[in-house]
Amino acid sequence: MQTLTIFIYLFLVALFVLGIYGMLERPNLIKKLMSMNIMQVAVIAFFLVGGQKIGATFPILTQELSSAAHYVNPLPHALMLTAIVVSLSTTGVALALMLKIKDHYRDLEEPNLFRAMEEEEE
Amino acid sequence: MIQIITEHLPALTIVIPLLFATLAVALAYLTPQLARWVTIFALAAVTVFAGLNLRHALLEGPIRYSFGNWLPPWGIEYVIDPLAAGMTLLISFVSLMVIIYAGSFLKGQTRLRQGVFYALYLLLTGGLLGMVSTGDLFNLYVFLEISSLTCYGLIALGGRRATVASFRYLLQGTIGASFYLLGIGYLYMMTGTLNMLDLQSLLPAIISTPPVIIALVMIALGMGIKMALFPLHGWLPDAYTYAPPQVTAFISSVMTKVSAYVFLRITFYIIGASGTAVEGVLEIMGWLAAVAIIAGSIMALAQTDLRRMLAYSSVAQIGYIVLGMAIGNFWGLIGALLHILNHAITKGSLFMVAGGIKWKTGEYKIPGYTGMADKMPLSMACFLMGAFSMIGLPPAAGFFSKWYLLLGAVEINNWVFVAVLIVSSLLNLYYFFRVIENAYLKKREETDPINILPQAKSLKPELPLSMLLPIVVFGVAILFLGIFNEQIVSSVLIFSLPKGVQ
Numbered sequence: 157m158q159t160l161t162i163f164i165y166l167f168l169v170a171l172f173v174l175g176i177y178g179m180l181e182r183p184n185l186i187k188k189l190m191s192m193n194i195m196q197v198a199v200i201a202f203f204l205v206g207g208q209k210i211g212a213t214f215p216i217l218t219q220e221l222s223s224a225a226h227y228v229n230p231l232p233h234a235l236m237l238t239a240i241v242v243s244l245s246t247t248g249v250a251l252a253l254m255l256k257i258k259d260h261y262r263d264l265e266e267p268n269l270f271r272a273m274e275e276e277e278e
Numbered sequence: 279m280i281q282i283i284t285e286h287l288p289a290l291t292i293v294i295p296l297l298f299a300t301l302a303v304a305l306a307y308l309t310p311q312l313a314r315w316v317t318i319f320a321l322a323a324v325t326v327f328a329g330l331n332l333r334h335a336l337l338e339g340p341i342r343y344s345f346g347n348w349l350p351p352w353g354i355e356y357v358i359d360p361l362a363a364g365m366t367l368l369i370s371f372v373s374l375m376v377i378i379y380a381g382s383f384l385k386g387q388t389r390l391r392q393g394v395f396y397a398l399y400l401l402l403t404g405g406l407l408g409m410v411s412t413g414d415l416f417n418l419y420v421f422l423e424i425s426s427l428t429c430y431g432l433i434a435l436g437g438r439r440a441t442v443a444s445f446r447y448l449l450q451g452t453i454g455a456s457f458y459l460l461g462i463g464y465l466y467m468m469t470g471t472l473n474m475l476d477l478q479s480l481l482p483a484i485i486s487t488p489p490v491i492i493a494l495v496m497i498a499l500g501m502g503i504k505m506a507l508f509p510l511h512g513w514l515p516d517a518y519t520y521a522p523p524q525v526t527a528f529i530s531s532v533m534t535k536v537s538a539y540v541f542l543r544i545t546f547y548i549i550g551a552s553g554t555a556v557e558g559v560l561e562i563m564g565w566l567a568a569v570a571i572i573a574g575s576i577m578a579l580a581q582t583d584l585r586r587m588l589a590y591s592s593v594a595q596i597g598y599i600v601l602g603m604a605i606g607n608f609w610g611l612i613g614a615l616l617h618i619l620n621h622a623i624t625k626g627s628l629f630m631v632a633g634g635i636k637w638k639t640g641e642y643k644i645p646g647y648t649g650m651a652d653k654m655p656l657s658m659a660c661f662l663m664g665a666f667s668m669i670g671l672p673p674a675a676g677f678f679s680k681w682y683l684l685l686g687a688v689e690i691n692n693w694v695f696v697a698v699l700i701v702s703s704l705l706n707l708y709y710f711f712r713v714i715e716n717a718y719l720k721k722r723e724e725t726d727p728i729n730i731l732p733q734a735k736s737l738k739p740e741l742p743l744s745m746l747l748p749i750v751v752f753g754v755a756i757l758f759l760g761i762f763n764e765q766i767v768s769s770v771l772i773f774s775l776p777k778g779v780q
Contacts, residue, residue, distance in 0.1 A: 260438040
């Protein structure tokens with residue numbers, strides 16, 4: 157059981173790197189935003205996986221209280237709720253910015269945006 | 279009442295901007311002037327509280343404030359030691375000055391836009407203040423994201439190109455914050471705590487294990503992106519150039535410095551700079567900083583837009599601060615801390631002058647500054663003071679921080695750093711002299727006069743008083759910081775140093 161956890165971490169690393177690669181390689185702004193979300197999800201899942209214990213259950217009091225080893229560590233879950241809200245807000249701001257970019261430039265592809273920006277004067 | 283205020287000072291410095299941010303939009307719908315006065319009042323109160331915190335931290339030792347009486351390590355606490363208190367004072371002072379400066383730029387905009395500007399600005403200030411005051415790593419991440427998101431919003435107010443610049447900054451800033459979050463994830467899994475003082479006691483035992491080394495590298499990467507260390511600086515030139523002038527004045531002053539402060543805090547205070555991994559990371563960061571100084575200065579030479587030149591100059595100046603941290607001995611850290619203070623005031627004043635000139639005459643390219651000193655003598659004098667500080671001429675403030683960095687580099691016999699520091703001063707001189715030569719030494723052609731924009735037509739002083747006052751205050755502050763730098767070093771900075779370096 158211990159040796160299998162390495163695959164979860166490798167998968168999350170692959171997800172993180174995939175997110176960053178997507179942000180670099182894709183020219184469309186929406187694809188960049190989606191890749192950013194994938195990267196953030198990888199970090200969130202990393203925290204949660206780190207809080208797991210063997211044979212433990214979710215940290216909700218259903219029967220009488222047993223030892224701490226019986227429950228999964230709830231602190232990463234609380235921290236990641238904050239991180240999910242941060243990811244949500246960042247996505248909201250990014251989408252609002254993209255609406256404005258679409259308004260101004262009629263285009264959401266980065267090379268075309270750069271070309272249009274170069275020809276602009278203040 | 280006074281008792282309640284003095285008891286909860288550390289919390290009040292954060293809570294007041296956040297509270298008034300929500301109030302500002304509502305007040306702006308009554309009158310925008312009311313929102314402006316309330317914002318100025320809030321920031322002035324925060325500045326006073328920050329000063330009181332600094333006094334308390336210097337006289338009676340660090341303030342440890344736990345929220346809701348939940349003691350650490352279960353609760354989140356704020357630790358105001360002299361370094362944090364000094365940073366809060368710097369942030370709140372610059373914030374107050376720039377909001378006074380920003381008044382004329384907001385005239386004529388809709389009430390919603392003005393209210394939202396004040397709200398975002400107060401949230402940014404609150405986020406930055408929280409970042410420097412907190413004693414908990416995850417709380418720092420929360421405030422980092424608060425300040426980053428409001429910064430993206432503020433930059434995007436600058437027009438068409440500013441939205442694209444803000445979007446690219448959003449993508450890169452989020453990568454930085456995610457690296458930082460990943461780093462503190464590793465630290466949490468290795469030690470089980472996120473409290474900074476707790477980590478300080480738990481980490482020395484496990485300092486050489488791979489997860490802690492990885493955590494350090496990730497945090498260094500994340501903070502490197504946020505403080506625009508070369509080669510992670512890609513977002514900075516566009517963001518500083520296209521943002522509205524009042525926003526650039528603020529974010530160029532403090533945002534990158536706060537990320538540098540976080541890096542300093544984690545490497546020197548929490549992990550401790552004597553572990554081998556930390557020394558390795560600092561050495562690499564030092565070489566990157568040396569390249570940043572030279573590359574930033576060379577890129578600044580190539581620019582025709584003054585704001586872009588100042589942005590690349592910022593890339594170089596952050597290199598000085600990281601160089602001081604990499605040097606790592608007493609003089610290096612004193613130089614780095616003093617340079618944080620000096621550069622905040624200097625860059626703020628330079629961008630405020632550039633914004634004022636753009637507001638009055640529409641000029642933002644360096645050739646357009648020809649003969650500007652006749653039309654705007656006081657602003658150009660403050661620009662000259664700022665230029666002297668950036669170049670490193672006594673008695674301007676910049677000379678002294680560079681001098682301490684040189685002392686530190688000589689002490690560890692790193693002659694490459696010494697050469698980098700000296701050559702960069704020459705490069706700074708070159709690109710600032712182009713502007714000074716145009717403004718002071720060249721005469722404007724008769725056929726091409728400086729045109730005053732309609733919004734500035736009927737002014738008797740060269741700029742509105744709300745713009746001129748912060749510019750002059752910063753210009754004089756540069757001179758005072760230079761003349762009194764010894765007092766600042768011996769009464770504040772020496773107590774801000776980490777334990778191993780004193």
